[in-house]
Amino acid sequence: MRNLIPLVFLVLAVAFAADARRGVTLPLPGPSGVTMDDLHLGPPRQALRDPPTFQSGPYRLNCSECHALFPSLAEPRVPLLQHRNVVLNHGQNDRCYNCHSRENRDRLVLRGGQSCGFDDVPRLCAQCHGTVYRDWQNGTHGRTLGSWDRASGRQQHLGCSECHDPHAPAFPHLAPLPGPNTLRMGEQESEQAHGNERNPLEKWKARHADAAEESTRGREH
Amino acid sequence: METAQDAAVSPSPENSRRSFLRSAVTIASGMSAFVAALSPLHELDADDVPTLEGFLQKHYKEMGPGEMQTALARIKREVDKRYSVDSVVRDVRPKEGVEFVYALNLSRCIGCRRCVHACVAENNQSRSPEIQYIRVLEMPRGTIDIERGNHHYDRPTVPDLLHYYMPVQCHQCANPPCVKVCPVEATWQESDGITVIDYDWCIGCRYCEAACPYWARRFNFVEPEIPKEQLNPEISYLSNRPRPKGVMEKCTFCLHRTREGKMPACLEACPVGARKFGNVLDPESEVAHILREKRVFVLKEDVGTLPRFFYYFDERYPRPEGEPALDPLHADEAKAR
Numbered sequence: 368m369r370n371l372i373p374l375v376f377l378v379l380a381v382a383f384a385a386d387a388r389r390g391v392t393l394p395l396p397g398p399s400g401v402t403m404d405d406l407h408l409g410p411p412r413q414a415l416r417d418p419p420t421f422q423s424g425p426y427r428l429n430c431s432e433c434h435a436l437f438p439s440l441a442e443p444r445v446p447l448l449q450h451r452n453v454v455l456n457h458g459q460n461d462r463c464y465n466c467h468s469r470e471n472r473d474r475l476v477l478r479g480g481q482s483c484g485f486d487d488v489p490r491l492c493a494q495c496h497g498t499v500y501r502d503w504q505n506g507t508h509g510r511t512l513g514s515w516d517r518a519s520g521r522q523q524h525l526g527c528s529e530c531h532d533p534h535a536p537a538f539p540h541l542a543p544l545p546g547p548n549t550l551r552m553g554e555q556e557s558e559q560a561h562g563n564e565r566n567p568l569e570k571w572k573a574r575h576a577d578a579a580e581e582s583t584r585g586r587e588h
Numbered sequence: 589m590e591t592a593q594d595a596a597v598s599p600s601p602e603n604s605r606r607s608f609l610r611s612a613v614t615i616a617s618g619m620s621a622f623v624a625a626l627s628p629l630h631e632l633d634a635d636d637v638p639t640l641e642g643f644l645q646k647h648y649k650e651m652g653p654g655e656m657q658t659a660l661a662r663i664k665r666e667v668d669k670r671y672s673v674d675s676v677v678r679d680v681r682p683k684e685g686v687e688f689v690y691a692l693n694l695s696r697c698i699g700c701r702r703c704v705h706a707c708v709a710e711n712n713q714s715r716s717p718e719i720q721y722i723r724v725l726e727m728p729r730g731t732i733d734i735e736r737g738n739h740h741y742d743r744p745t746v747p748d749l750l751h752y753y754m755p756v757q758c759h760q761c762a763n764p765p766c767v768k769v770c771p772v773e774a775t776w777q778e779s780d781g782i783t784v785i786d787y788d789w790c791i792g793c794r795y796c797e798a799a800c801p802y803w804a805r806r807f808n809f810v811e812p813e814i815p816k817e818q819l820n821p822e823i824s825y826l827s828n829r830p831r832p833k834g835v836m837e838k839c840t841f842c843l844h845r846t847r848e849g850k851m852p853a854c855l856e857a858c859p860v861g862a863r864k865f866g867n868v869l870d871p872e873s874e875v876a877h878i879l880r881e882k883r884v885f886v887l888k889e890d891v892g893t894l895p896r897f898f899y900y901f902d903e904r905y906p907r908p909e910g911e912p913a914l915d916p917l918h919a920d921e922a923k924a925r
Contacts, residue, residue, distance in 0.1 A: 373610070376617035383624035398715035401705040402818060406857050498903055506874035507693070507882060508902070510861035514849040517872060521849065530861070538860055540745035544701040547739050549718045 399545040414528040416486045418473035430472035439469045456535035466491060466533070492527045503527075635670060636811075647773070648786040648826070656825075659788075663829055667821075670830070671814070675821040677829065680847045682780035688841050688896065689781075689868040689875045690852075691884070692755060695902040696862035699724050699746040699753030706857030707757075710842060711828040712820055714812030721806065721839040722757040722854060734887070757854075758783070758804035758839035759887065759895030766796035766805060766838075775836070781896050782843050784826040785836055792834040801891050805838045841865070868896075 421428045442464055455461055468476040475483040475491050483491050493500035502508035510530065514521040531538065645651075645659055656679055664677040704722045713719040725737030729752055737754065747753060764783050767775050774789035775796055797805040811833040823829040824844035831837050842852040846865070855863040866873035875898075878884065882900040 370610070373614045373617045376614065376621045380617060380621035380624045383621060384627065398813075398815075399705070399718065401708075403706075403709050406702050406706050406709075407859070411859055502902065505877040505881070507864065507878050507900075508696075508861065510858070511864070511874060512851060512856060515846065515851055515866040515873070516849045517870070519849045525861075530859075538698070540747065541698060541700045541859065542744060543699060543741070543746045544705050546701065546742055547704075547718060547720055547723065549720060 399548065401544055405544065411530055412528075412532065414488070414526060418485050434472040453534050456537070457533070460495070488528050488533070489526055492533075635666070642788065645788055647789050649776075660825065663823075663825070667819075667823065667830055671816045671819045673816070673819055673821045675819075675823055677823050677825070678844065679825045680827075680844050682778045682782070682843075683847060684779075685869055686780045686867045687869050688760070688846060689866065689879070690760070690841065690897045691864040691875050691878045691882075692897070692899050693862040693864070693902065694752055694754060694899050696860045697724075697747075697753045697755060697858075698860055698862075699726055699741070699748075699751075700859065702857040702859060703755060703854035703863065706853045707839070709818065710820055710845075710853035711840075712812075712814055712823065712830050713806075713837070714808065714810075714814065714831075715818070716813045717810065719806045719808070719812070719837070721804070722755050723803070725754045725756060726751045727754050732885075754899070756802055756804075756887065757897070758841075759802050759893065759897035760839075760841060762894035762896060763892060765799040765801070765891075765893060769795040769799040771795065778843075780843075780847070782841050783838070784840055784843070785838060786826070787829070787831050787835045787837070790835040792836065794836065796836055801888050801893060802895075805836050807836055808833050 418429060418431075421430060421433070442462055460466075464476070466475050468474040468482060471482065473485075475485060475488070477483050477491060478494050489500065489503065499508050506524065509527075510525045511522060512525070513519075513523040516522070527533070527536075639662070641658070641662055645662075646655060651659060660677045660679060664675055667673065667675045667677070701724050704720050704724060707713070707721050708715070708719075711721065713721070723739055725734060725739060726741040726748070727734070727737045729750060732754075734754070734756075741748075741751075760781050760783055762777075762781065764777055767777055767783060771793060772789060772791055774791070775783060775785045777783045792807065794807055797803075797807055808831050812831055814830060819830070820828060822844065827840040827842065827844045842850075842854075846852055852863075852865055855865050864874045864878060866875040868875050868879065870876060878900055879898065882902075884898045884900045886895045886898055
């Protein structure tokens with residue numbers, strides 16, 4: 368019996384040494400690869416504060432400088448020859464002069480005919496979007512950046528046109544960033560191939576359904 | 589009767605060359621088995637061994653200013669060495685007269701997951717295996733049964749019109765079950781309402797993870813892996829310093845930012861302004877307005893955790909032009925058509 372002791376130790380030594388060389392590899396999912404550059408922090412679009420300008424060769428002109436030379440036509444219902452880059456998708460609000468002043472192209476216009484500057488857009492939008500305007504005034508609609516502390520003076524409250532394109536104000540749909548691949552939530556699979564199986568609960572149910580089916584089949588034979 | 593001297597001189601069965609060789613082989617193979625069993629220690633990095641200084645460090649609440657400075661200097665030394673950065677390690681304390689509250693507008697969230705990844709970048713979570721504090725659930729419209737939510741939605745664009753999106757993270761409960769179950773008091777609630785963890789005191793028993801009804805706590809099963817160039821060097825003791833293996837971690841409302849007046853990283857990344865954060869003790873703050881005027885609910889109200897994280901709605905769910913109003917009870921039929 369005592370002769371076996373060295374043999375046992377020798378077998379253990381070989382087994383331990385082999386095990387140590389093999390090392391341990393955990394089945395870890397790789398990183399998602401998302402960095403801060405993918406997040407696009409800050410205001411999503413550059414809002415106009417000053418009236419828009421028109422670049423013609425070396426000259427930068429205000430819109431009114433040319434538009435003042437000839438009277439503005441009543442708004443036609445046919446596609447314009449100019450401003451073809453403007454995609455108008457603002458619901459029932461589909462007339463240029465609803466917001467742009469017909470008399471002065473450097474100004475906007477309110478429903479009562481009063482003039483409104485490009486830096487005062489929320490007043491214009493508020494005429495139709497009353498509930499959203501009220502929420503925006505309270506800070507419950509829109510983005511507040513910089514600081515949560517009103518007293519700090521660093522609070523930056525974004526205006527309507529800093530997020531919404533006034534010509535097509537619905538917020539554009541975005542591509543989502545990669546989903547979780549955490550140890551507990553598991554790996555993301557393609558929905559086309561697996562239907563609802565990506566849901567961990569569904570996976571679990573499917574596995575148990577298979578097992579139950581096999582056991583019943585085993586009993587039949 | 590033999591004397592001891594006789595036994596040493598005359599060979600006997602108990603003291604022969606054979607028995608000497610046998611015991612020599614036994615000891616040698618036993619030693620080699622022992623060395624082989626310890627050989628994984630060769631791979632142990634000297635940085636992974638806790639220092640005596642770290643081992644003797646006191647609980648966060650018991651450290652004096654001098655001891656805290658020593659601890660911060662040790663953390664800076666370790667982080668700078670491991671990640672080749674020049675980090676700034678601080679201990680940011682809560683402000684007087686501040687109680688943080690988070691509000692999230694379910695009518696606005698589009699499920700783009702910007703908040704999830706901004707949080708990971710800000711708070712130095714492990715990239716592999718992935719640890720994320722925020723889960724975004726894609727929920728069928730017409731229910732708030734989170735069992736029907738899906739984490740793994742993967743659409744070309746979001747939002748999907750038959751779903752709404754509900755991000756879930758630490759609710760910073762006023763009655764936190766995770767704090768009650770901690771056997772070593774390594775986690776507690778601070779005066780501004782944020783529940784924090786002393787990573788150097790946590791023993792990794794994961795009781796708090798089991799106690800949390802929102803699954804807001806994460807465990808470092810292995811040494812967290814963060815690419816050196818992605819480490820956020822602005823770190824603080826109780827929040828985003830790199831965690832060791834074997835401890836819990838959780839959302840801290842970015843306390844190293846918010847206690848200095850800044851916004852949490854998830855809020856800054858939100859493109860639609862669905863996230864609102866502030867001091868609920870200030871009656872003019874945005875969150876105070878929301879709690880007074882909006883339709884607000886908390887998740888799992890019945891478990892009595894008193895969350896400081898509120899979900900709210902707008903009056904009308906924004907619906908694209910021409911899209912018919914949805915009857916949630918017949919959503920599946922509408923999808924089939």
